[in-house]
Amino acid sequence: MLLIRCPWCGMDRPEIEFRHAGAAHITRPGPPDRVSDEEWAAFLYLRDNPKGRVAERWRHVHGCGRFFNAVRDTVTDVFVVTYKAGEPRPPETGPGESQPTEARP
Amino acid sequence: MVDGFADTSRFRLVEAPPLARFVLRAPDTALKAAGKAYGLALPEALNHGASHGERGKPGARVALHLGPDEWWLIVPEAEGPDVAAALESALGSHPHSLVNVSHRQVGYVLEGEGAAGLLNAGCPLDLSEAAFPPGMATRSLFHRVGLMIWRMAPGLFRLEIDRSLAPYFVAALAEAAKDHS
Numbered sequence: 001m002l003l004i005r006c007p008w009c010g011m012d013r014p015e016i017e018f019r020h021a022g023a024a025h026i027t028r029p030g031p032p033d034r035v036s037d038e039e040w041a042a043f044l045y046l047r048d049n050p051k052g053r054v055a056e057r058w059r060h061v062h063g064c065g066r067f068f069n070a071v072r073d074t075v076t077d078v079f080v081v082t083y084k085a086g087e088p089r090p091p092e093t094g095p096g097e098s099q100p101t102e103a104r105p
Numbered sequence: 106m107v108d109g110f111a112d113t114s115r116f117r118l119v120e121a122p123p124l125a126r127f128v129l130r131a132p133d134t135a136l137k138a139a140g141k142a143y144g145l146a147l148p149e150a151l152n153h154g155a156s157h158g159e160r161g162k163p164g165a166r167v168a169l170h171l172g173p174d175e176w177w178l179i180v181p182e183a184e185g186p187d188v189a190a191a192l193e194s195a196l197g198s199h200p201h202s203l204v205n206v207s208h209r210q211v212g213y214v215l216e217g218e219g220a221a222g223l224l225n226a227g228c229p230l231d232l233s234e235a236a237f238p239p240g241m242a243t244r245s246l247f248h249r250v251g252l253m254i255w256r257m258a259p260g261l262f263r264l265e266i267d268r269s270l271a272p273y274f275v276a277a278l279a280e281a282a283k284d285h286s
Contacts, residue, residue: 001229008173009152009243014229016246062246064151064172 002077006060007068007084013060021057023047024069025089051075055089058082107213109272110279115219118278121212122161125185126265127178128204129192135199139176142195143168143188147176154242154255160214160263169242169255177253177265182207210253211271213264215278219285220260226281228252234259248277 002015029035029043048054054074059067071080071093080093107118131139133149140146145166148155151173158165167179180188185207192203215224221232227247231237242255250273253265266274 011152014245016229062251063244065175065244066173 002079004058004070004079005082006063006066007082008060008064008066013063017060017062019059019061021059021067024055024057053080053093055093057085107275109275111282113219113282114217115285116215116217116223116282118275119214119216121214121263123182123207124161124212125180125182125188125205125207126210127185127189127192128206129176129178129201130174130203131176131196131199131201132174135196135201138195138199139192139201140168142191143178152243153240154257155240156257160212169253171242171244171253179212208268210265210267213266215262215264216260218260220262223278223281223285224254224262226285227277228254230254232256247274250274 003012004015004018005012006018026043029039035043051074053071055069055071057067058070059065067085068082069085069087069089070082071089072078073080081090083090106112107120110118112118129139129147136147136149143166144164145155145157145168147168148170151170154167154169156165156167160167161181163181163184165181167177169177169179171177178188178192185205189203189205196203221237224247225232228245230243230245237256239256239258239261242253244251244253246252247266250266250270252274255263255265257263
């Protein structure tokens with residue numbers, strides 16, 4: 001089982017206490033009467049699916065109940081960093097090649 | 106003693122008497138006023154609990170800080186209306202929500218030297234005293250059901266479980282107890 005650090009609780013907690021909640025930092029276009037159908041469709045449905053580090057929303061549903069953001073590597077499943085909702089993505093975690101990680105015992 | 110659960114010398118399970126429970130959602134700025142009206146300072150550290158008095162006895166107060174702006178307040182059943190009225194009048198100038206959830210969940214006490222080990226049969230948290238010291242309180246899971254765990258002493262846990270899920274919890278705990286006794 002993975003341990004995920006909840007930025008609100010400030011501690012590592014077991015993976016099954018969390019729920020994934022889609023891509024992070026998606027900006028809703030607006031105002032609605034000036035948004036084209038294409039823009040709206042892109043906001044609703046189009047997502048990147050990169051190999052490597054992605055920013056995602058997660059929720060500590062069986063803990064403090066709050067949403068936060070996490071940068072996760074889709075190849076190694078390593079959580080690079082977690083940060084509170086509303087904070088910008090840490091610049092050093094930008095998209096890039098998957099980083100090899102140390103073997104875990 | 107709870108139906109369907111066999112107490113042993115290493116742990117025993119006790120069901121709580123009827124209690125009044127409230128969920129308070131409020132900003133930090135309202136804490137002082139809330140604590141004064143409640144009669145017990147609400148803990149500021151997240152995932153910590155505070156209490157005074159004996160459970161179910163007149164004057165007993167419990168405050169558990171379970172989310173960044175969320176506290177559970179547990180008092181004897183008869184004092185619920187008075188506590189709610191006192192809090193509402195003290196918090197009038199603060200944005201807040203105070204919801205009575207008394208009948209949503211049931212409380213248990215699990216105590217004994219084997220209590221932590223037994224809980225770990227279904228709960229993935231690290232319940233060693235170094236990682237989960239007395240005073241700590243948090244929501245987590247027991248197998249498939251969510252529960253609130255509050256460690257009052259090394260071998261004394263207070264638990265709160267949704268009422269409809271409690272039979273599952275007791276049955277799963279009783280099954281685990283067979284391996285731990």
